[in-house]
Amino acid sequence: MRLFAGLFLLLAGQALLAAVLPxxxxxxxxxxxxxxxMExxxxxxxxxxxxxxxxxxxxxxxxxNALQVVQSSFRENSLAGDPAAPLRDRVELVGSTGSHIAGPATSGERVRAERPVKLDGRVVAIARIVRAPPTNAASFAFIRNQVIGIVVAMSTIFLILLVxxxxxxxxxxxxxxxxxxxSRAIAQGDYDAxxxxxxxxxxxxxxxxxxxxxxSFDRLETARRTWLVSVSEELRKPVHxxxxxxxxxxxDSPPTDAEAFEEVVEGVRRLGEMAEDLHAVALADLGRLxxxxxxxxxxxxxxxxxxxxSKRAKAQNVTLEPGDLPQATVPVKWDGPRIEQLFTALIENSLRYTPGGGRILLGLEGQRNAWRLIIDDSAPGIDVGLAQELFEPFYRTSTEPGESVMTSGLGLATAQAIVEAHHGRIEASRSPIGGLRVTVILPAAPPTT
Structure with a gap:
């Protein structure tokens, strides 16, 4: 719209010049x-x-007396066709040496025209027009009508040029x-623009x-998404x-080094969670979660x-407990395993950034035809200014307390994919206990179609 307005104003200015100048x-x-x-x-x-x-x-x-006699005859006769009639009271008669004889003196005015007066071939005087012709109604009306005609013509031309x-x-x-x-749609990822x-x-x-x-980008993006789904599916098989x-x-046989064995089991469990998260994000990217x-x-x-x-939270000396929950059973229509995956992803994200001695609280609040799932962690947490980037797949940060660990960033991306599949929304804000608050709002039942 700005492009059209700018171009139109430019053309309108040119049209105005084209009309006004002529x-x-x-x-x-x-x-x-x-x-x-007139001259x-x-x-x-x-x-x-x-x-x-x-x-x-x-x-x-x-x-x-000659000039007075001539001009008196003009007044007496007032002949419409008399060519000398316009000169009444405007002519000065001077001698051949320039001395004033009769008529109005120049009084410093410009001599508009002069002509010699001859007698028997000799110049005996000079007649000078020393005053401008008086403006009469007819001449004023003529000029006015001409100017109005020009203005109308130029206005018409301006309107035509404006259109x-x-x-x-x-x-x-x-x-x-x-x-x-x-170009804007393609830059935003809409390759069907x-x-x-x-x-x-x-x-x-x-x-x-x-x-x-x-x-070209559409083919590459489709290939990337398909490849990501294939990789995640192939990764899940050996991990399971x-x-x-x-x-x-x-x-069958308890291992001799139980602690080392449990570390391996925990590592495999976390690898399985990452594979599930990657698979969920990949399917959501294809719109097939x-x-x-x-x-x-x-x-x-x-x-x-x-x-x-709880086991990982205890190992990090972090208190993981429920917050405000309803007293009675709350029946909702959700995908139970996906919601558990959502909670696990949110807890894993909070555990990354909650130091020893910190707290993580999970709460549930009801609102009209929906429920708010709330997870709070204690300070320092993540900068809320990064809230938009937190939900990007593979977002990485190095703000883990006491460490410089690069994380995969799949947790909140997985959470967002699950929330969107449930027709809800997810938000990040500052927690009352000092860290980050993630709020998930889900309808109590999927919308009917």
């Missing part, structure tokens, strides 16, 4: 032509007057706006190239097999998640 020139030329016309009339009238003055002098009228500028701006800006919208070729040849060529880039084998070994809704009790899911992660 109009100003026409008005100036009209005034100049009218002045030249020509004065010269013609002065020639007629000097002829009449010569006739009066020849008839014996004294030179001082033409609007259509030109629309036709030129629309392909550019389409190009901008397509409309890249219809239109406009000038350069714009069509750019749209064509942009479409090729979008298709290894976990089953370790369980069988523990049942499976969820099976059933009636479950979120209180029981919270207690299960706390029990599953």
């Amino acid at each position: 109009g100003a020139v026409l008005v100036w030329n009209l005034n100049r032509g009218n002045t030249a016309y 020509a009339q004065d010269r013609q009238a002065l020639a007629a007057m000097t002829t009449l003055l010569g006739a009066e002098l020849k008839a014996g009228v004294p030179m001082a 033409a500028g609007y259509f030109i701006a629309s036709r030129w800006a629309e392909p550019q706006l389409a190009l901008y919208r397509a 409309d890249v219809t070729e239109s406009g000038p040849s350069e714009t069509r060529g750019t749209m064509r190239n942009l479409g090729r880039i979008a298709r 097999a290894l976990a089953g084998r370790l369980t069988a070994i523990r049942a 499976p969820v099976r809704f059933a009636t479950v009790d979120p209180r029981a899911l919270i207690h299960n998640a706390i029990w599953t992660s």
Whole structure:
């Protein structure tokens, strides 16, 4: 819209100049032509007057009275066709040496025209026009009508150019706006954006190239997502097999070094969780994360998640306990295993950044047709300013207390994928106990379609 407005204003300015400048020139030329016309009339009238003055002098009228006699005859006759009529009371008669004889003196005014008065071929005086012609109603009306005509013509031209500028701006800006919208959509990951070729040849060529880039990126993105799903699926198989084998070994013959064996079991468990998280993120990226809704009790899911992660929390000297929970059973329609995976991912994330002696609380609050799952950890936690990046897959940070450990960052990305599959939302904010608060809002039941 800004492009269209800018282009239209530019064309409107040019249209205004195209209308005003010629109009100003026409008005100036009209005034100049009218002045030249009046001066020509004065010269013609002065020639007629000097002829009449010569006739009066020849008839014996004294030179001082000749001009008055001639102008009196103008007043008496008032002949419409008399060429000397416009000169009444505007002519000064001076001698051949420049001395004043009759008529109005120049009084410093510019002499508009002069002509000799001859008697028997001799110059006996000079007649001068020393005053501008008086403005009468007819001449004023003529000039006014001409100026109005010029203004109307220039206004019409301006409006025509303005309309033409609007259509030109629309036709030129629309392909550019389409190009901008397509490039913005592609930059945001929408590779199916409309890249219809239109406009000038350069714009069509750019749209064509942009479409090729979008298709190329779409193929790469599809390949990446498919590859990620395949890798996660292949990773889950040996990890599950290894976990089953370790369980069988523990049942058949207790290991001699129980502590080392438990460390291996814990490592395999965490590797299995990472494989599950990676698989969930990959499926969510493809829009194929499976969820099976059933009636479950979120209180029981919270207690299960706390029990599953209690061993690691105890090893880190972190208190992991339920916060505010409803007193009675809460029936909701969620995917129980996915919600447990969600809780485990959130707990694992908090354990990474909660120092020894810290606390992690899991709470549940009801609101209209939905439930708020809340996990709080104690200080220092993660900077809330990183809240947007926290949910990005593979986001890495090195703010673990007392260490410089790079984490995979799959936990919150997995949580977000599960939440979105349940038609909810997840938010990060500052916790009342000093660290990070992650709030998950889920509807009590999936929306009906």
